[in-house]
Amino acid sequence: MKNSNNRILTIAVVLLLIANIALVAFLVMGKKKNGDGPRGKGDPSEMLAKELNMTEEQKKEHKLLKGEHLKNIKPLFDSVRAAKTAFYALLKDSTVSDSVLDIYSRKITEQQSTIDKLTFAHFKRIRNLFTAEQQTKFDTFVQKMMQRGRKDSADKSK
Template sequence: MIRPPRQRWLLVLVAILLLTNIATLSIYWIKKPNHDGGPGREPGNREKRMGQFMVDQMKFDATQEASYWKLRDSMITIQRPVMDSIRDAKKSFFDLLNQPDATDSALIARSNQIADLQKKLDLVTFRHFQNVRALCRPDQLQKFDTVIKEIVNRMTNFRRLSKGDSTGSR
């Protein structure tokens, strides 16, 4: 049989462990990054990181880097309104769900509008990368081609819920 003082010691130890766990979880929840626009998530931060990724990978000299940032800023200036238009067009498209009498022609018209805007965005992006490639010295071109493949892969790698379809089955 266990003596009462030893049981008290075990109770104190369990209480300490419980309080430590609660404190650890509280710190984790308080310090958890905010994915809704908190610090580090302000608009443009992703573009800056992607731009810096290109500069770092290509090892641009000072002149190339200055030219690159000008190209990137002008590309973003063109891209933002197009992306906003795509967002609005998609909202308009899915607003048709609220209309039980939505016709196929209305669906096709709105989806074509989205496709046209997406085409415009892709062309702006393509031209930007063409201009960036033109900044490269001959010794940087092979590295550029490798980096662009990685960037395009990131741009087109949509997250999947599972390896099967959306229901999780294969």
């Protein structure tokens, strides 16, 4: 009986070991195929440079504009994060009024609107770096990036 139990245990351990090795191999191979970025996506700047066939000068200007934009927009992202933290902290207050929720919500909306406007202006500056042909490709690229990771509400009903 003891010999039979040991044999079953050994088989189970071997099967689990094989399953773990297969899983690790799958994860490692999957990363190489899908790119380096989050969720298998490549770096958008590199993808943009490749898709638009950017010159070295354009790449250099793009990098400078991007750095400047990120420096300007980071405090706004931090501010939105803090505002959302404060907003959701109101869950603990069972007596919170709708008017207070509206004030907090409006603050988040205003900050997000500022971020969106600054990002739009940034994209306009980036677009001006390109030739007319590249601008057409850039417009398409931006639309694809904005839709990345989103599902239409029509897709949810399927």
